[in-house]
Amino acid sequence: MKKFDIPLIAAAIILSGLIPAAATNHDVSSARPNVVLIIGDDVGYGDLSCYGYDNLVPTPNLDRLAAEGVRFTDAYVTSPVCGPTRYALLSGAYSQRFGVQWNTDCWSKLPGLEETLDNHRVPPTQKLLHETLTDAGYATGLVGHWGLPCYPQTTHDETKSIVHYMAHYWPDETGHYLGVNEPIAISPRKRVIWGPEREGDEYFTDRLGRQSVEFIEKHAGEPFYLNLAFTAPHSPMQAKKVHQDAVKHLPSEALRLYGAMLISMDENVGKVLDALDKNGLAENTIVIFFSDNGPSPAFNEDWPEEWSRDVVLGTAGPLRDTKGTFYEGGIKIPYIIRWPAGLEKGQVYEKTISSLDIYPTVCNAANASVSETTRLDGVDLMPYLTGKKTDTPNKTLFWWGGSKGGAVKDGKWKLWIGPGGGGERKLFNLEEDLGETTDLCKIHPEIVASLEVKFSDFCAQMPPPLNPKK
Numbered sequence: 001m002k003k004f005d006i007p008l009i010a011a012a013i014i015l016s017g018l019i020p021a022a023a024t025n026h027d028v029s030s031a032r033p034n035v036v037l038i039i040g041d042d043v044g045y046g047d048l049s050c051y052g053y054d055n056l057v058p059t060p061n062l063d064r065l066a067a068e069g070v071r072f073t074d075a076y077v078t079s080p081v082c083g084p085t086r087y088a089l090l091s092g093a094y095s096q097r098f099g100v101q102w103n104t105d106c107w108s109k110l111p112g113l114e115e116t117l118d119n120h121r122v123p124p125t126q127k128l129l130h131e132t133l134t135d136a137g138y139a140t141g142l143v144g145h146w147g148l149p150c151y152p153q154t155t156h157d158e159t160k161s162i163v164h165y166m167a168h169y170w171p172d173e174t175g176h177y178l179g180v181n182e183p184i185a186i187s188p189r190k191r192v193i194w195g196p197e198r199e200g201d202e203y204f205t206d207r208l209g210r211q212s213v214e215f216i217e218k219h220a221g222e223p224f225y226l227n228l229a230f231t232a233p234h235s236p237m238q239a240k241k242v243h244q245d246a247v248k249h250l251p252s253e254a255l256r257l258y259g260a261m262l263i264s265m266d267e268n269v270g271k272v273l274d275a276l277d278k279n280g281l282a283e284n285t286i287v288i289f290f291s292d293n294g295p296s297p298a299f300n301e302d303w304p305e306e307w308s309r310d311v312v313l314g315t316a317g318p319l320r321d322t323k324g325t326f327y328e329g330g331i332k333i334p335y336i337i338r339w340p341a342g343l344e345k346g347q348v349y350e351k352t353i354s355s356l357d358i359y360p361t362v363c364n365a366a367n368a369s370v371s372e373t374t375r376l377d378g379v380d381l382m383p384y385l386t387g388k389k390t391d392t393p394n395k396t397l398f399w400w401g402g403s404k405g406g407a408v409k410d411g412k413w414k415l416w417i418g419p420g421g422g423g424e425r426k427l428f429n430l431e432e433d434l435g436e437t438t439d440l441c442k443i444h445p446e447i448v449a450s451l452e453v454k455f456s457d458f459c460a461q462m463p464p465p466l467n468p469k470k
Helices: 006-014 060-067 082-091 129-135 204-218 253-278 355-365 445-460
Strands: 034-040 070-072 139-145 158-163 193-195 224-229 238-240 285-291 335-338 347-349 396-400 406-410 413-417 425-429
Touching: 034 253, 034 355, 060 253, 060 285, 060 335, 082 129, 082 355, 129 139, 129 224, 129 355, 139 204, 158 204, 204 224, 204 253, 238 253, 253 285, 285 355, 396 445, 406 445, 413 445, 425 445
Parallel strands: 034 224, 034 285, 070 347, 139 158, 139 224, 193 238
Antiparallel strands: 070 335, 285 335, 396 406, 406 413, 413 425
8 A cells, every 4th residue: 555545545435335326327318418517716606697686797698598597596515615616526526535625635745645647636436527428438628727636637638728726817928827737836816907918918718718619619529528617707806908897887996807807707608608509519518607616805915005905806695704614605606507408498496406416417417327436425406407306406515624614504504613613603594594694503402413413424424634734
């Protein structure tokens, strides 16, 4: 055995039988759908105009996606920060099963293990979503934010403009985008820019949209899976001058930059939808959009002195708090699925779902066989969205950031667990108190006790974090 073999430890836990792997066995069409997975970076629950809350800027293309598909109002990611969310989404299992509790667990050096594409912190027994689709004959592509092991290498058939954490939106004088396709992941939280600074410079969000369209056109004659992972509207605050008039109503320069970045993301979603239409692919392509976590507190590196630091970049709408917290504003996100061939358009689905559900939903629709060793913690949503099942897809969900705290949601009840794990508790009735304003711990101690047991049982299954010093 290797000196340090976290992947094998994690695999043992996954295969221990504590919770069996999800099955993939419902009827599917023989015409396999294409899949386009679009991820926004730090898009808040209230940011999209189709959700009807703060409506910072128009988002007509995402509104179109919702009108032609299903918009979810009670959708969650598995973490309030990007790294663990992406691990869980693409592996299909809670990231804690691999020792990934927080962002620092995603890139910390593992003693005794030189990670390769065949041997890294996700065990080889756990196939990632695109690997399962590759086995099923899909052409697979990744454009943009990765954040998983072996950056900037991946096992997709094609990769373009790979980012580990964040990147500049405007290129330097050599044409290079800081943070893109670099051998060592860095955090370029630098200059505030309304660009372009040089005529002809391509905005990075436009670059991702263009490369995604190119992938679609190249593979229009075969089943394909595309992960378009925007870095927008995550910092650094760099936007296009052409959008300044559209955001002049916003109350601060930071929020105006953010709004312009959100407009650019929406425009490039539109380019992808138009490419599907142009190539006759829209009817049988599953398009999924969601955000990796809630809106971010301000990143203020290199901000002018007069700018307020008490700013949220985006909005969580009616929800409490932001990215980095286990309140609803950190983990409840906008989430849309469109599949004209398989789903009735214009649905608003109000029951609880998770980003963990994407893997089994996509694979079942694609008739892609999931290996017996691949642990899936989510459920196939299609029977729920077509009315074959009427119960709640996910009655109980868990969040755990180790020393950062966590939460458990069981039906309408949510137990918030403060930093350190052994201290503060708050109980909320989300049906009556979506904004988490009233702690009910003293009124319902029996519910607190029940949720404590569920949370403890969940945590007991997990290995230690990969970076215990975080």
